[in-house]
Amino acid sequence: MSAGKLHTVAGQPTGNRIKAVAAFGGVQIESDESWEFGVTNKSPEWLAKFPYGKIPAFECASGLNLYETIAIARYIASLSKNSLLGTTPEEAAQVDQWVSFGDTELFANGSFVRYMLNGKYPYSKPIDNYYRERNARSLKCLESHLANRTYLVSERITLADISVASVLKVQFSWLVDTAERAALPNTVRFFETVSNQPAIKAVWGDSVYVDKAPQYCKFKYNEELTLTFMSSNQIGGFFNRLEASRKYLFGSMGVLGEPNNSVIAGCFICRGPEYKPVLDVAPDWESYDFEPVNLENEADKAYFEAALAWDLEIDGKKWADGKNTLALGRELSHSGCAFGGTVSSLLLSGADMYYINGPRHAVGISRKKP
Ligand SMILES: N[C@@H](CCC(=O)N[C@@H](CS)C(=O)NCC(=O)O)C(=O)O
Known part of the structure; x- marks a missing residue:
């Protein structure tokens, strides 16, 4: 039986993360990709269910309407038989630690750089440098954590691994280039291991690796x-x-x-x-x-x-x-x-x-x- 309906759009990285959690966890969900920016999220029917208006959003079979990627992914992970949330309070806390790290450190740093390059924010070289350095620091921390571990928390894949790998997938495709990845062999190996799990690969497809990170004015x-x-x-x-x-x-x-x-x-x-x-x-x-x-x-x-x-x-x-x-x-x-x-x-x-x-x-x- 379906655990609910995910509202996303094709290619949305956070939607793909949730789909990967469901696929890997053996939790059946439906996916509705008809959401249209400026249309669906302005309709009274949508706002009655999801007042914030954003996707991903999830209509749980129980009747609960959820939004925020972390909450939806966690809910779906909790329905899995695969202990995706850890098996002890300590493991559960570490799962939360890495999910938070992926979104509020890695993803956030990359977003600032992206927004300056695509003109959403005014461009500032010092701020660009600042966030690239912050990102490098986050990656270095991840790299050293993975030096003697296959996965982030335990000997099995947890929600933490799928979440962080979903952020790496985005970063490797445009920001963390060949030169930077060469210094991150453990992180690349980790990313490959997670994203090549058959259930996850079926959702994420092949990985794309950027060769040269974009700089202002040379952005592809x-x-x-x-x-x-x-x-x-x-x-x-x-x-x-x-x-x-x-x-x-x-x-x-x-x-x-x-x-x-x-x-x-x-x-x-x-x-x-x-x-x-x-x-x-x-x-x-x-x-x-x-x-x-x-x-x-x-x-x-x-x-x-x-x-x-x-x-x-x-x-x-x-x-x-x-x-x-x-x-x-x-x-x-x-x-x-x-x-x-x-x-x-x-x-x-x-x-x-x-x-x-x-x-x-x-x-x-x-x-x-x-
Ligand atoms: N904090 C939210 C962010 C969701 C978000 O920003 N979604 C964007 C698409 S990637 C959106 O729905 N934007 C529509 C809007 O801003 O109204 C999460 O993690 O799920």
Whole structure:
């Protein structure tokens, strides 16, 4: 019988952790991946069950509604016959210690670095260094703990191992690179042992190891994009940081593709001949490559129109979610559209077309190629 229904989205690392605990522990659960950011978590039905609005969330067969990854994973582990929570109070305490370590030390450190690189937080070299050093310290502690142990707590896999390995899986894929991993042989061996357990591997798939950790301005953005709704948040953050230029530009950007295989692309229309002074108010503007759009060129024109219409498709990746910058206030007149020459002037906001008088400069935008 199913222990309940997990709400997550495909590829969510914390959702995958919970699924791995269930699979390894022999606990049957259902999984509902239809959750949509900004839609499901705004619906009264969802909020009545999960007032915080976030995933993972779990509807227990007993009727209890749970959220927070640690609580859900622990609950499912408690239903397993495999003593995933330890067999003595001392073991149970150590399981909690390592679960906490994985999330509040490793995962948190990596998140700060990630948020600065993807523009969610303003970039600061000293803060970037600080969190990379903190992460290195956490990894060193893990490495020395594993020097004479196969698993973190006992001779058998516990929730601690699956939790910490799920965080390592993320970190090894983008932050902890070949050079850093070379100094962590025990941690890599531990990660391989846990993630290659057949039940876990069936959920997590093959491991991905980053060769060179990203640095600011060299970040391999599209590879970093995992969940499309997170990428969409990233666009929202970028647009917020463009606020000081809102009278000077219109933008339409989208996430194209699927979880773990997506790109960010779109177009901007900027007042004046130069896009740099309009866009560089956002500290993360350098995260994007900008190229002028030549509307005489059929391919450019098709790209531009599709980006405005939210049906751009690149290399088979279809538009999944989009955002427009705020409308240009008083400059807009709702009088149809005009095309031609050096364009400038077509704006699409929702289903409405807008025409702006005066010369504008259009630039396409695409995520930097790795
Ligand atoms: N502390 C929570 C964090 C969950 C979380 O941040 N989930 C994100 C997706 S990875 C989410 O649901 N975001 C939607 C929102 O912020 O409303 C946990 O560990 O489960």
